[in-house]
Amino acid sequence: MRVLLQDDSSAHQFSEQLLDIGNGKMQIDNTNGMITLPENFCTILQTKEELVECVFPNIIQNHRSHDWLAERSILAPKNIHVNAMNFQIQEKLPGEVITYKSIDSVMDEDEAVNYPIEFLNSLEPPGTPPHLLNLKVGSPIILLRNINPPKMCNGTRLAIKKLMPNLIEATILNGKAKGENVLIPRIPMIPTDMPFNFKFAMTINKGQTFQICGVNLEESCFSHGQLYVACSRVGTAHRLFIHAPDSKTKNVVYQNVLD
Structure with missing residues (x-):
């Protein structure tokens, strides 16, 4: 079509x-x-x-x-090529890079000894951001979760307007809410396709x-x-x-x- x-x-x-x-x-x-x-x-x-x-x-x-x-x-x-391309393109943008680190942890405390934090940090399951997320004001981003449908849902593209320690202000680029400024908080993300459950911070x-x-x-x-x-x-x-x-x-x- x-x-x-x-x-x-x-x-x-x-x-x-x-x-x-x-x-x-x-x-x-x-x-x-x-x-x-x-x-x-x-x-x-x-x-x-x-x-x-x-x-x-x-x-x-x-x-x-x-x-x-x-x-x-x-x-x-x-994802490995997506991340490399994003890094290459973002390097061209002016401004300071702000790094957000995930807070990885095993949900079952009895299993914590079997899965060191360093190992958890190295994982990049589908549908989750990397452990070290480097962003700049002006960079385009995409939501990986439904936060406030239909305005903010999985696949919504946004442009970063302001970067704060636990909050990102961004402008929606597509959909009915195009042009609207929104706030994206840190949220727990729990993959279900892994041999154990853990949570962390295209x-x-x-x-x-x-x-x-x-x-x-x-x-x-x-x-x-x-x-x-x-x-x-x-x-x-x-x-x-x-x-x-x-x-x-x-x-x-x-x-x-x-x-």
Whole structure:
């Protein structure tokens, strides 16, 4: 649907190429199991620096525009690459870095001796921030929990306005409450997919619809349909920027899922 809504003569071809990716019809090189992304499907970039510059051009001058921030993002398959990209982009912003540390603890005191604090600090379960969360005023952030739905829910994007020891003031970038200033407190977060319970203080699947989208494929997608989902965040080829060495990447599609 997002493709059909674009006033672009190439949108039809882009939609057909998207379907070929989603249906696993792109020709696969049997020697390495990879596909070659078509030149007219997106803008192929050979370095992460090029990707950042294409998606966030002149970021020092533009980052204070909330409309500009809201319409663009870079996606990656794994958190390790997301964190690296966030660090790289945030370094370009002016201002002081404020670090928030998680307060990790085992909920069952009898198990505390088996799980040292240093070990807990090293974990990064899905849906949780890192132990050391480095932020700057002006940085875009995304909520990982429902705090006050529908205004502040999982996936809401915001821009930081003020950083305080136990509170963040931010401006909502998307949704019906766009432009509203809100306060985000420290809250306990208790993952349920770990072998034990503990609490502490934007991958592809967290993506939304954007005007400009970058995809970092220095490491290929690893789950069914992940490449299709990433590329479908925009509606036309000229708004999609992909960092893929030699224009090659893996496209994981399980045909039995589609049948």
